[in-house]
Amino acid sequence: MYVLKHGIKKNPERFWALPDRVFFGYGACPILTGTFLRHPPMDGFYGERIIPGEGFSGNHLYVTNGVIAFDYHGYSSRERLLEHHRRVWASHSAGWHCTLERVDFDLLDTTELNRRKMRGPDQYLHDPVPRAVRYLQRIDHAEAAARASKVAMRLKPLTKLAKAGPQ
Template identity: 65%
Template sequence: MYHLKHGIKRNPERRWALPDRIFFGHGACAILAGAFLRNPPLEGFYTERIVPDEGFFGNHYYVTDGWVAFDYHGYSGRERLLAHHARGWAGDYPGWGCRIEVVDFDLLDTAELNRNKMLGPDQYLHDPIARAEAFIARVDHPKAFARALRTTGPVRPDDDDA
């Protein structure tokens, strides 16, 4: 797991200068999820949020269809993403735990994000929505989704073979 140097998240210039994966993995994950859903490259996705137990860090937003997830890593099996996230945080913070919530608010609305202790799009040095859209545009979505789907285990309930 990547750890930011102290003070980067509070410094708009240093935060903006982070590479995309680190930028979207350390604070702008909700913006990436919101941009994905605003113009979805694949249908059937919604947002979930990892909410750490009281007193812990590790909040994270990602989009999923229930089997495959998309975040700053790209596409992965949802369970694989959750296990990776939990391993990283629990390895550094013994006792770390979390719950998963479906997100029911606009991830590009500053007031809603602020209520959930996240920065809104107009609170960054430059336009994080445009940055997220450019990040999303670099992905071959059907190919990456198919590769991630192969890691999710047996047959999905909505597959014709089930």
């Protein structure tokens, strides 16, 4: 998780100039997730969303197959990703909590994203989808997913991040 200097996210030039990992980790996660799902490098994944409780920040989107997950960090166990996210946001805001929701909308559709207070692809300085495609192409998905699966199999569930998970 990255914390940007005030105003960067609202400045299209400065936001676009961020390194890919920061760009997709701090605001453009719907684009990375939507691009993964539109051009899946691996089968069996679906989008999942962390929705912070009322009055809290910390919205995040990633793909998962229920055991492992992929976001701007790369592949990890789903439990580890969720625990990391909870720990970081709880350290910033006492009482931080969230729910998890399986994504049932097009993550590359501006109208759908705006309804959920996220930017659509046409609301960036340039088209972020080709940038996400290039980011995804740099990864050996099979190898990285296999490593994350081995770790996930050794871990016990670390936490109950959300009040209710996807059904």
